[in-house]
Amino acid sequence: MPLSTDVAAPPAWPAGVDRIVLAETDSTMAEAVRRAPGLGGPAWILAIRQTAGRGRRGRGWIDPPGNFAATLSLPLQALPAEAAQRSFVAGLALQDTLALLGAGTGLQLKWPNDLLLNGGKLAGILLEATGEGARTTRLAIGIGVNLCHVPPSLPGALRPVSLAGETAVRVAPELLLDHLAPAVAAREAQFRQCGFAPIREEWLARAAGLGQRVTARLGQDTHAGVFETLDATGALVLATARGRRVIPAGDVFL
Secondary structure (H helix, E strand, O other), X not given: OOOOOOOOOOOOOOOOOEEEEEOOEOXXXXXXXXXXXHOOOOEEEEEOOEXXXXXXXXXXXXXXXXXXXXXXXXXXEEOHHHHHOHHHHHHHHHHHHHHHOOOOOOEEEEOOOEEEEOOEEEEEEEEEEEEEOOEEEEEEEEEEEOOOOOOOOOOOOOOEOOHHHHHOOOOOHHHHHHHHHHHHHHHHHHHHHHOHHHXXXXXXXXXXXXXXXXXXXXXXXXXXXXEEEEOOOOOEEEEEOOEEEEEOOOEEEO
């Protein structure tokens, strides 16, 4: 099946943002760390082939050629909690982009950093921060999308899906980046100008499991309850048998 050619032309590339495309690297997150000393402003790093991708909590991220693996290296002056909210910013931008490229109506955002398509895991977002003292000075936002290929299922995890498999839409990684970078820049501008509240509201409108019973797990702690909302910081709020629980970080099982 040929790659899509009938999608709209991408918007202009965001001003002041570098675009680095590599034929191969171990990890775009690791590449962002290595290149950070030489980067002034923001920079996107895309790998056509990534050999040692990683996900949250040190998990591996399997990334066959044809799928999307990129990292935005973003200079900041922010407290860690504000830096962490970029996961929601990136999630909205990624959903905006894939909807525009023809993914359809089956897209949902899963707390804290996954994008689902028809109930399966299509994409993941990983944040890694560096800083001085109590402030984050540079944030790496890694994004992986199963464009063409479905990686192996992991025990206990959501079934993985691909964009091509669920929708028959095939998009080259470079074209996705050309659409995604302006979308992230627009959402980042919204966040800087308006704060987290409108990002939170839009994210909740697209959230998987909202109003449903879910299980949140962080290490050995497990909490089951109804997913009520996000608090003002982006933490998950559950209604449990023992009252409301605020979960600042963890994994959610629908």
